Amino acid sequence: MKKNNSMGEKQSFPYFKVICLVIALIFAFFGGREFYELRHFKETFVSAPGLTEVKMLSDYLSSLKGTWMDTPIFVYDSGVPGGNILYMANVHPYEPATSLSAYILMENINVTKGKVFVIPQGNRSGSTTGMLGNAYPKFFHVPTSFGEKTLRIGDRGTNPLDQWPDPFTFVHYPSRQNLAYQDIRNMNRTYPGRENGTLTERASYAIMELIRKENIDLSIDVHEASIMYPVVATYVAHERSFDIAMMAAMMLTATSFDMKCESSPKGLRGLSHREWGDFSDTLAVLMETPEPFIDRVVGPMTEELFTEGKDEFLATAAEHGLTYVPYDLEFGSPLWYRCGRHLSGALEVINQMNQFYPEKEVIVEWPTYEDLKEHDCGYFFHDPDKADPNFVFEI
């Protein structure tokens, strides 16, 4: 097909350009479908019957309502006066063994004194996108008696679709400390947050409001760390909670698994173990488990690496003394191990709080490290199809 242009010259129909565009649109469709699937996928869990209330983070800061940072808070109130505890997971959604541990906790929790608040998706926005440039799988699967449970593997920070652009330098509020630019979307660098700040700062502020308004006595922030990073397999505690964390680390090391304890540095701002303690009366503790998946030297980023934690490059690094926890290919760092560490780590620090502060006592049960070692993670989940619909939730 040919037609005349204004100069009277004949032009060909741009077949090649149109073909290129059509092929690009096909790629965009198939690629976009993958991204869309992760963005809108819902994780399902069945709560234990002790659930008394489901709040939203926007209950503590209304400007979060309708945003992707609004996230559910599950409350288990024994009805018996005691202390209040917060268990917060997936602040960094590329560490999703933390949300898995929260689901196992909530499916099996039994509180007989005090009140427990659980946030399984601390940064819900960040859990809806993959880590940019890292070729992570979108999901991981946990085998259960009723089929596979699917959970998202997200990014470290808030999804750029929800907060963008990043500045050249992130100036932390209120310390005015200069941090890396991408940390403006990192929830664990934006505490104590601000009421009228960026989306991530507002979510951090809402968490602070939750801690202050609900009089949370002990706040536990669960994370995963690369094993070539010194702060791994450890508690990081604010100075007011250092005694209970140190005692908990000693007890765990003596009875179950190696656990270190570090004091929260006063000069590094924006982190939960620092700002939660400084801007509220809570006892702030952060926990880290070993997650080889996020180490820099590992091979292909596969779901198997995520669930089993076995990587030969990392094993070689360990042989040369470059890792901060013992590591070998035979054991790796499987999901049950990482979740079990968090669940027993939280129980032990609660136990120590009960001993140091009897007036804040909380009596609670959920599966422990030993339980997960014996049964693996999937054993503790309940079939949503057979459960009471009032206790089935999608996040």
Added chain:
Amino acid sequence: MVFLEQVIHIIYFIFAAFIGFFLLRNLFKRTSRTGRVYDIVYAYCIIPFLLRVLGIK
């Protein structure tokens, strides 16, 4: 400030749409670098801007 943040965020999407449109226009109407390799590059580069405008990535 929340409103200002929202405005900046929306402008970012508008910019993505503008650049996507600019790339589309230059795919069909450009005077320099008229080779087929550049057709492929222009078509390929439209993808992220299109997805961003659609709120997918």
